[in-house]
Every structure is written in structure tokens, then in C-alpha cells.
Amino acid sequence: MAPTVIGAGTADVTRIDVLTIFPELVAGFAGHSLLGRAVERGTVDLRVHDLRDATTDVHRTVDDSPFGGGAGMVLRPEPVFDTVERERPPRPLLLLGPGGRRFDQAAARELAAGEGFSLLCGRYEGIDARVRDHLVDDELSIGDYVLAGGEVAALVVIEAVTRLLPGVMGNATSATEESFADGLLEYPQYTRPAEYRGWNVPEVLRSGDHGRVERWRRAQSIAQTVRVRPDLIEARGGLSDADRAVLAEFDVRVDGSADATG
Numbered sequence: 520m521a522p523t524v525i526g527a528g529t530a531d532v533t534r535i536d537v538l539t540i541f542p543e544l545v546a547g548f549a550g551h552s553l554l555g556r557a558v559e560r561g562t563v564d565l566r567v568h569d570l571r572d573a574t575t576d577v578h579r580t581v582d583d584s585p586f587g588g589g590a591g592m593v594l595r596p597e598p599v600f601d602t603v604e605r606e607r608p609p610r611p612l613l614l615l616g617p618g619g620r621r622f623d624q625a626a627a628r629e630l631a632a633g634e635g636f637s638l639l640c641g642r643y644e645g646i647d648a649r650v651r652d653h654l655v656d657d658e659l660s661i662g663d664y665v666l667a668g669g670e671v672a673a674l675v676v677i678e679a680v681t682r683l684l685p686g687v688m689g690n691a692t693s694a695t696e697e698s699f700a701d702g703l704l705e706y707p708q709y710t711r712p713a714e715y716r717g718w719n720v721p722e723v724l725r726s727g728d729h730g731r732v733e734r735w736r737r738a739q740s741i742a743q744t745v746r747v748r749p750d751l752i753e754a755r756g757g758l759s760d761a762d763r764a765v766l767a768e769f770d771v772r773v774d775g776s777a778d779a780t781g
Contacts, residue, residue, distance in 0.1 A: 522606060523567040533684055534564040534635035536608035537673050538599065540581055540642055542567040544670045545677075554678060557687045564635075565677070568608070570594075573601040582643050591644030599639065599650050609635035611656035615669035615676070616641050619658030622676060626659070630676070631683035638676060640669030702755045704744045706736035723769075738771045745773040 522536075523546050537545050545567045549558055557563040571579040574597075582592040603612065613619075615638055620626070630636050639646075639655060651658065661672045681687055709720040723735045741762050744751050752758065758766075766773065 523569075524564075532561055532564045533631070533633075533681070534566070534609050535677060535680075536566045536568060536606065536635075536637040537640065537677075538568045538570055538602055538608070538637065539640040539668075539670055539673070540570050541640075541668070541670055542569045545673060548674050549677070553687055554681050557681055557684065560686070562684055562686050563681055566606075566608070568602050568606055570598040570602055573598040573605070585644065589644070593644055594642055594646040594650075596647040596649045596654075599646070600654060603654060608637035610637065612637045612639060612654065613676075614639045614641065614646065614651060614655040614658040615660075615672040616646070616658050617660050617663070617665065619660040622659045622661050622672075622679075624679070627676070627679040627683060630680045636680075638669070638673045640673050642668040701740075702744075702751055703740040704748060704751070706739040706743070734765050735769055738765045738769045741766060742771045742773050 523542050539545060545565075549555060549565050549567075554563065554565075558565055570581055574580055580595075581598045582594055585591070585593045611633075613636060639650070659672070659676065661675050666672060709724060713720045713725060721735070723731055726732070741752075741758070745758075
């Protein structure tokens, strides 16, 4: 059976292949929102391969019990190797699993800068180690927790990467202003009405002074990151003199008592 081709691309398109035993999970998600529009426009060439298509028995078996005993089943190597050798998906081929390097915004940017990549979704108690040792290029983990399979993780990676591709987001600056884009969490956002149940939108956002708005947002991003994710501040080398100056300009303190009025 041919792979599910969600969007046929051209030479300058980013191709993403997903290898899974539940192709409908990926294909269904890919038809909606920003990703769905990117696929429809041809910005993304998404191909989903059913590992069961590489089986030869009537039950389309892809798993077996582990050597040495133990609970659960293990994904066999043959369907994975055969699918990769038949379909020649783009490299790098990335296994999604808890033992991989952490997937973060930097990893998303790295993948978005390439011409394409492939994701292998594990299932059951794991995947035969020979796949990891001799076939995949790397392993990614979306967090320190256990999922039933790699499909949800694959969707996280695809969503994070595709929104960074040129032309996917309607506002070209949106991707550069979101959380983690500069190692900081995003600033708070407000919309109409300006007053709701006695809660007012900060005056600075209604001032029309775009430079001041930008500095206020920067101060709020820094303060929120210090409070919630101090590890991100440490990774940036701590607060810079410029960071402290913009915090002081709006009397934004990083001890949980920031003045949110601007």
C-alpha cells in the first residue's frame, strides 16, 4: 500500500515522513489549523507510512515478546527496516522515545532549517534496539514522562517545526515573538474589551507608543521567565545590564510583585 501523502510538494518544500502503526492519528491532525493550510498550499510535504504494510503475515504482526522475558511487547525490526529501505524517507530519521535528547525550540529551529526529516513512532514496551543502533540517526524526547506511543510526540515535533517555516504563519513576526524564541517566556497578551470585570488592560498597551510597548513586553517576558523558568535565565548567563534596565524602567520586580500596570 502506498504511503498516505498529505501534501505533495515541490523542490523547495519541506518534506516530513512519519513511520507509525497508527497513520490515521497523524493524518487526521495534519488536516487542520496552520499545518493543514501549509500542507494544502504545498509548503509542507507530509507523508505517513503504515509500518504494517511491510508485514507478510495475515495478522500484519509488528510486535513480539522480548528476549529474556518481561512484560509487554516489543516492536520488531523488520517492518521498520523494510519501510525505510523501500520508501527512502528524508534524513535525519529520528526515533521518538524517552531516551532521546530533549526536543526544544532550538531543536525545532534546527529541523526547520533543513530540507526535511523523518520521525519513527515507537509503541508497546519499546522498539528493537537494532533499529536504534543501526538505522536511526538520532532520538528525540518531548519530555520526562511516558506515552503509549510516539504519535503524539510526532505531532508535537511537526507542529513546532512547521510553524517556523517561511509562509506558514500569517504574521511573519509571530514566530520570533513567541515563548522560547529568545530564551524567554512570552509576555502577557490582551484584547478587547479594555476593561472586564474591573480588570484593566495595562495603560502602556493603549498608549500608541510602540517603542514603549516593546520595552514593556520585554520586561514582562524577563520577569515571567525569572519567576517560572529560572533555568532559562541561567542558560542565558543570568540577567544582563540591559535586562535590569528595562525591568527598572517599568518598576517590574522579579520577586513576584511586579507592577503590571506599566
